[in-house]
Amino acid sequence: MSASAGVFAVSCIREPSTRACTLQRESQLNQFLAGVERRALRIAEIAVRDRDEALDLVQDAMIKLVKNYAGRPDDEWTPLFYRILQNGIRDWHRRQKVRNRVMVWFGRGGSGDDEYDLVAHAPDPAGRTPDEELQTGEAMQRLETAIQALPARQREAFMLRTFEGLDVAGTAVAMGCSDGSVKTHYSRAIHTLRDKLGEHWL
Amino acid sequence: MNEPRENKAKELFDDSVDRLDAATLSRLNQARHAALEAAQGPRSMGVWGRWVPATGVAAAALVTVIVMRGPDAVEIPSASVTDFEILLEGESLEMLEDLEFYSWLEASDLETNGNVG
Numbered sequence A: 001m002s003a004s005a006g007v008f009a010v011s012c013i014r015e016p017s018t019r020a021c022t023l024q025r026e027s028q029l030n031q032f033l034a035g036v037e038r039r040a041l042r043i044a045e046i047a048v049r050d051r052d053e054a055l056d057l058v059q060d061a062m063i064k065l066v067k068n069y070a071g072r073p074d075d076e077w078t079p080l081f082y083r084i085l086q087n088g089i090r091d092w093h094r095r096q097k098v099r100n101r102v103m104v105w106f107g108r109g110g111s112g113d114d115e116y117d118l119v120a121h122a123p124d125p126a127g128r129t130p131d132e133e134l135q136t137g138e139a140m141q142r143l144e145t146a147i148q149a150l151p152a153r154q155r156e157a158f159m160l161r162t163f164e165g166l167d168v169a170g171t172a173v174a175m176g177c178s179d180g181s182v183k184t185h186y187s188r189a190i191h192t193l194r195d196k197l198g199e200h201w202l
Numbered sequence B: 001m002n003e004p005r006e007n008k009a010k011e012l013f014d015d016s017v018d019r020l021d022a023a024t025l026s027r028l029n030q031a032r033h034a035a036l037e038a039a040q041g042p043r044s045m046g047v048w049g050r051w052v053p054a055t056g057v058a059a060a061a062l063v064t065v066i067v068m069r070g071p072d073a074v075e076i077p078s079a080s081v082t083d084f085e086i087l088l089e090g091e092s093l094e095m096l097e098d099l100e101f102y103s104w105l106e107a108s109d110l111e112t113n114g115n116v117g
Helices: A003-014 A019-048 A051-069 A074-105 A130-136 A138-148 A152-163 A168-175 A179-200 B004-018 B022-040 B042-049 B052-068 B078-088 B090-116
Strands: none
Touching (some): A019 A074, A019 A138, A019 B022, A051 B022, A138 B004, A152 B004, A168 A179, A179 B004
């Protein structure tokens, strides 16, 4: 940030309601979201195994961040954004569970053809053509499948720490838990992945 | 987090991010702009938006005074009071945009009633 921009940013903190400051904030938010959106989409996609659903979740998280936290210091945006996204993903899984229960209640669950089959949705999470899918590499597919099999909290900790690169404190904010819990979930995730993937995880 | 395996996992993930297709990137771009626009919605009214109801009520009251204490000091038919009650209701504030027309209509009614009577 240049010296003049820095002075401007300070004046915006003092008088945040001016039009110029609003535009500057929107520009910063746009820049932040543009920088985080693709990784967020992939993280959401691995969690829910559906690109369209993941896109909706990411857009909802964007809207909530802009509406509720635009005024917060921009170094807080990343953990806040991921906290909103993770909450959205958890809600999504809850809705899926309810939906599956309802389907079973109405006799469409069990071995029925209409059951929502997570495995059936898994093979092409990136939505690519078969040729592109081949190029993607088996390693990521194996890793993705193993991550999807992790318990939800371990999956969150692993993806936020490893894929997004959040530190323990940022991951704790994003997950809404203590630093100690993050370390536990992350450690368990790593051990499970090592056991599951073995020598393939290279 | 510096374990080679974790680093490899990060590489694989970054590679999958880089491979996102153009259609998906376009949808992300649209989603981002939609989010920024959605947040702008309530703010677009700005400070003036908060004064719209008060301005409407004040304008309606002003019209009432003008009509009741107008130059001819005409007697207001009872129906006109009902009209102003309607005007003063919150849902009818949009009618105030056409105040000039309603003033003219009111004057025409009075003139017509006066001619008939």
